Amino acid sequence: MNWYVDVLKKYAVFSGRARRKEYWMFTLFSVIISIVLTILDNALDINFLAGLYALAVLLPSLAVGVRRLHDTGRTGWWLLIALIPFIGAIVLLVFFVSEGKPEVNEYGPNPKYAPAA
Structure with a gap:
């Protein structure tokens, strides 16, 4: 749970x-x-909890996605490839599951070996 925080x-x-x-x-x-939250929305016959949560984590999701791409040596602009239907999502998925570069790259040291803050 510490990673989420x-x-x-x-x-x-x-x-x-x-x-x-x-x-x-x-x-x-x-x-x-x-x-x-979607189940709770449906059970309570309201339709804003899941949408409110999605809005709340939009910026953190983009930020962690960019940092993930940085770990593979790619620029964060690669997130925009998701706008290409189907193919873009597959390419982005491959990038996200790829091993990070073990050496220091232009985005910083490898977080796997960096000392804990």
């Missing part, structure tokens, strides 16, 4: 690098929360 603490930090674990655990946790 770390991502939210860096909610607008688009610099640096993010490990695969940080990205995917944040994504998993966000999807679970969205499902629970």
Whole structure:
């Protein structure tokens, strides 16, 4: 759960690098929360909880996505490839599951080996 809080603490930090674990655990946790809120919305016959949560985590999701791309040595602008239907999402998925560059790159040191702050 610490990784989720770390991502939210860096909610607008688009610099640096993010490990695969940080990205995917944040994504998993966000999807679970969205499902629970959608079920709650339907049960209570309201339609704003899931949308409000999606809006609240939009910026942190973009930031951790950019940092994840930085870890693979790519610029954050690659997020825009998701705008290409189907193909873009597949390419972005491949980038997100790729191993990060083990060496220091232009975006900083490898977070896997960096000392904990």
